[in-house]
Amino acid sequence: xxxxxxxxxxxxxxxxxxxxxxxxxxxxxxxxxxxxxxxxxxxxxxxxxxxxxxxxxxxxxxxxxxxxxxxxxxxxxxxxxxxxxxxxxxxxxxxxxxxxxxxxxxxxxxxxxxxxxxxxxxxxxxxxxxxxxxxxxxxxxxxxxxxxxxxxxxxxxxxxxxxxxxxxxxxxxxxxxxxxxxxxxxxxxxxxxxxxxxxxxxxxxxxxxxxxxxxxxxxxxxxxxxxxxxxxxxxxxxxxxxxxxxxxxxxxxxxxxxxxxxxxxxxxxxxxxxxxxxxxxxxxxxxxxxxxxxxxxxxxxxxxxxxxxxxxxxxxxxxxxxxxxxxxxxxxxxxxxxxxxxxx
Amino acid sequence: xxxxxxxxxxxxxxxxxxxxxxxxxxxxxxxxxxxxxxxxxxxxxxxxxxxxxxxxxxxxxxxxxxxxxxxxxxxxxxxxxxxxxxxxxxxxxxxxxxxxxxxxxxxxxxxxxxxxxxxxxxxxxxxxxxxxxxxxxxxxxxxxxxxxxxxxxxxxxxxxxxxxxxxxxxxxxxxxxxxxxxxxxxxxxxxxxxxxxxxxxxxxxxxxxxxxxxxxxxxxxxxxxxxxxxxxxxxxxxxxxxxxxxxxxxxxxxxxxxxxxxxxxxxxxxxxxxxxxxxxxxxxxxxxxxxxxxxxxxxxxxxxxxxxxxxxxxxxxxxxxxxxxxxxxxxxxxxxxxxxxxxx
Numbered sequence: 001x002x003x004x005x006x007x008x009x010x011x012x013x014x015x016x017x018x019x020x021x022x023x024x025x026x027x028x029x030x031x032x033x034x035x036x037x038x039x040x041x042x043x044x045x046x047x048x049x050x051x052x053x054x055x056x057x058x059x060x061x062x063x064x065x066x067x068x069x070x071x072x073x074x075x076x077x078x079x080x081x082x083x084x085x086x087x088x089x090x091x092x093x094x095x096x097x098x099x100x101x102x103x104x105x106x107x108x109x110x111x112x113x114x115x116x117x118x119x120x121x122x123x124x125x126x127x128x129x130x131x132x133x134x135x136x137x138x139x140x141x142x143x144x145x146x147x148x149x150x151x152x153x154x155x156x157x158x159x160x161x162x163x164x165x166x167x168x169x170x171x172x173x174x175x176x177x178x179x180x181x182x183x184x185x186x187x188x189x190x191x192x193x194x195x196x197x198x199x200x201x202x203x204x205x206x207x208x209x210x211x212x213x214x215x216x217x218x219x220x221x222x223x224x225x226x227x228x229x230x231x232x233x234x235x236x237x238x239x240x241x242x243x244x245x246x247x248x249x250x251x252x253x254x255x256x257x258x259x260x261x262x263x264x265x266x267x268x269x270x271x272x273x274x275x276x277x278x279x280x281x282x283x284x285x286x287x288x289x290x291x292x293x294x295x296x297x298x299x300x301x302x303x304x305x306x307x308x309x310x311x312x313x314x315x316x317x318x319x320x321x322x323x324x325x326x327x328x329x330x331x332x333x334x335x336x337x338x339x340x341x342x343x344x
Numbered sequence: 345x346x347x348x349x350x351x352x353x354x355x356x357x358x359x360x361x362x363x364x365x366x367x368x369x370x371x372x373x374x375x376x377x378x379x380x381x382x383x384x385x386x387x388x389x390x391x392x393x394x395x396x397x398x399x400x401x402x403x404x405x406x407x408x409x410x411x412x413x414x415x416x417x418x419x420x421x422x423x424x425x426x427x428x429x430x431x432x433x434x435x436x437x438x439x440x441x442x443x444x445x446x447x448x449x450x451x452x453x454x455x456x457x458x459x460x461x462x463x464x465x466x467x468x469x470x471x472x473x474x475x476x477x478x479x480x481x482x483x484x485x486x487x488x489x490x491x492x493x494x495x496x497x498x499x500x501x502x503x504x505x506x507x508x509x510x511x512x513x514x515x516x517x518x519x520x521x522x523x524x525x526x527x528x529x530x531x532x533x534x535x536x537x538x539x540x541x542x543x544x545x546x547x548x549x550x551x552x553x554x555x556x557x558x559x560x561x562x563x564x565x566x567x568x569x570x571x572x573x574x575x576x577x578x579x580x581x582x583x584x585x586x587x588x589x590x591x592x593x594x595x596x597x598x599x600x601x602x603x604x605x606x607x608x609x610x611x612x613x614x615x616x617x618x619x620x621x622x623x624x625x626x627x628x629x630x631x632x633x634x635x636x637x638x639x640x641x642x643x644x645x646x647x648x649x650x651x652x653x654x655x656x657x658x659x660x661x662x663x664x665x666x667x668x669x670x671x672x673x674x675x676x677x678x679x680x681x682x683x684x685x686x687x688x
Contacts, residue, residue: 034673041670052395284668291667291674296648298678303647304640306682323635324628326385329378330635334642338650 003028004035007138012111015138019113022130033130036137041287043079043136044274047145047161055193056167057082058257059266060144061104066267067142068109079111079140081131083147111140129160129294159293162286163273165189168207170199187250188273191266195254207252248276311337347372348379351482356455359482363457366474377474380481385631387423387480388618391489391505398513399537401426402601403610404488405448410611411486412453423455423484425475427491455484473504473638503637506630507617509533512551514543531594532617535610539598551596592620655681 006014018036021029050056060080067076104110113131128145135143145161166187190211192203251269255262277283319333328336350358362380365373394400404424411420448454457475472489479487489505510531534555536547595613599606621627663677672680 030675034675037673038670288664288668292664294674295664295667295677298674299651299681300644300648302678302682303651304644307643307647320632320636320639323639324632326382329381330638330642331374331378333639334646337643338646 002032002035004032007032007036007134008039010139012108015111015134016113018134019131022134023115023127025127029130033133036134039137040133041136043132043140044142044163044270045132045136045145045161046142046270047147047159047164048167049147049164050167050169050191050193052148054167054169055257056146059167059191059193059255059263060146062257062260062263063267063270064104064110064144066263068107072264072267075109076141077109077111077139079135079138079143080113081128081135081143081145082112082114083128083145111135111138129297132160159186160290162277162283163188163270165191165270167191167193168203169194170197170203188248189266189269190250190252192252192254193257195262196256200254204252204254211250211252248273248282307338346376346379348376351376351380351478352383354483356452359455359478360457362478363475366478367459367471369471373474377477380478383481384477385480387476387484388486388507388614389476389480389489389505390486390614391491391503391508392511393491393508394511394513394535394537398511399601400490400511403511403535403537403599403607404490406601406604406607407611407614408448408454408488410607412451416608416611419453420485421453421455421483423479423482423487424457425472425479425487425489426456426458427472427489455479455482473641476504503530504634506621506627507532507614509535509614511535511537512547513538514541514547532592533610533613534594534596536596536598537601539606540600544598548596548598555594555596592617592626651682 001009003014003018007018018029018032022033048056048060060082064078064080066072067078069075104112113135115128115131132143132145164186166189168190169192190207192200192207253262253266253269255266257263277286316337319328319337322328323330323333345353347358347362351362362373362376366377392400392404404426408422408424410416411422413419448456457479459472459475476487476489508530510533512534513536534551536544536551597606597610597613599610601607621630660681663672663681666672667674667677
């Protein structure tokens with residue numbers, strides 16, 4: 001039986017082995033992933049991102065336990081991919097987190113994988129895509145992807161998800177400013193964790209006003225478009241209502257993850273969002289976007305690898321030396337290395 | 345007079361215009377940067393990175409003022425590139441920061457540029473390299489590159505620098521864990537800012553033990569190497585001493601940036617590190633590394649751009665559709681798109 005077959009039959013050890021192959025970018029990994037690819041597309045991919053200290057790992061932990069509990073409907077198979085270096089899943093845990101995590105580790109319906117945060121730019125996003133695909137093929141119905149949510153790489157990883165949750169906590173100072181810079185645009189659900197802390201009202205107000213700004217600019221866009229196509233105002237409002245029905249307005253939800261408060265409602269919102277995606281044409285749109293971004297990453301890597309096979313290392317190092325002596329510019333070096341001559 | 349000439353003569357407006365061209369990736373920007381490239385290589389590039397709330401912007405502000413003050417030797421021309429979205433330089437400032445920043449803004453020997461944090465993966469690192477080169481050609485002797493220091497993109501940007509400063513502050517909880525994960529390996533100087541806060545001793549102890557671990561593994565490596573080449577133990581120790589003389593041991597320095605405490609000593613350490621790089625062969629090594637990483641980024645972009653010109657959009661979208669229907673795997677799509685046929 002091949003490794004791919006073992007994984008399809010639910011062999012956890014075989015899955016672990018494939019994930020290592022994917023992280024190390026071996027040819028076997030690529031081949032096995034290729035065999036599994038037709039079996040992908042059924043998982044709900046949930047990205048969870050937020051700054052250090054927001055408690056998102058504890059949140060993931062409780063959500064995983066919630067979806068596993070027989071009291072809450074048919075238990076779902078849950079996988080977790082942790083990319084945050086300070087996450088208890090990746091090792092940066094305080095003792096309390098580790099203890100809380102133990103009951104997850106003993107559950108055969110839960111699979112946890114932590115990813116190394118080192119390596120080349122873009123490499124992490126690429127291998128995370130592969131890891132998620134393998135888990136998808138292995139039959140995990142919900143896959144949580146936990147990232148620290150500060151840099152561009154993390155935003156790109158969050159884009160892998162169908163549902164993106166941004167976690168905030170009161171009293172972290174500049175953090176909301178940092179979130180403003182891009183991650184909020186891709187949020188489907190906003191969570192204010194540690195909601196028993198002082199400052200929770202201010203945090204919610206700040207998030208709400210940021211969301212309203214985003215929404216009102218959407219409304220203007222729609223109204224203006226209708227105006228330009230010369231539909232009357234009543235008509236414009238009607239189509240606006242139509243759009244609002246289909247639109248998902250990112251809710252702001254409060255939790256106290258350490259006590260399990262708000263977890264049941266949050267898991268319902270997550271399920272609601274997935275249903276929203278499936279009943280609208282959003283799911284297919286996001287799938288297309290996801291696969292497009294993966295295809296582009298692979299294209300970049302392949303083009304570079306093929307070029308490396310074509311051009312001798314000696315030639316590359318000679319160009320680098322000329323660059324160092326400022327005899328040629330970086331773009332001249334690129335033209336020389338790709339076309340075999342100076343074009344600028 | 346061309347834009348490049350204007351910049352070489354110190355025209356700040358011309359420099360601003362070029363930086364916008366670089367950020368927008370226009371052909372003019374590339375051409376102008378090409379003209380300026382022979383005039384680069386004289387600036388000291390100083391990366392400053394650390395988590396939100398460590399106060400690194402205030403630190404940069406005070407360092408810039410220090411290097412500008414006539415009491416502290418011949419004033420140096422200073423530029424700042426701010427990439428941290430919560431930095432007062434990029435707009436995420438509380439009022440106090442803005443006021444403190446005003447005297448810098450009026451100084452013709454200081455040039456500040458904030459970079460947008462949105463855009464494609466890798467794009468930011470690429471345009472930051474261009475921005476730094478333009479400032480270098482414009483005669484700025486010290487260029488500070490401020491990043492938030494959490495994701496891989498930020499580490500890549502920090503690699504642009506000759507001297508990398510990692511800023512920590514007491515009482516930020518998991519933050520040291522996050523730093524452990526990679527950024528510490530590229531630190532030349534460690535700063536504990538807000539050193540009047542409780543917990544400063546614990547923060548220093550944690551940083552010191554992490555540094556010692558890194559150093560002792562270096563030592564083992566050296567000793568083992570000598571052993572393998574069959575040099576006796578005395579010989580091994582001698583060459584170890586030799587290496588220690590030339591080695592830069594990252595110092596841990598305490599500051600209270602808001603009060604200006606420790607700034608004068610820190611600026612001296614920064615200067616010392618640059619002198620260390622220049623007298624050893626480290627500067628040329630780092631320059632080579634910097635240019636190599638820039639060359640690789642440009643190669644990747646160019647190869648993709650050339651491929652896009654060659655393959656019709658229609659073919660690309662057809663492959664994407666097949667991918668979406670799971671008829672082909674991502675790697676099959678790549679092979680088809682690059683070679684024009686299935687190879688797997």
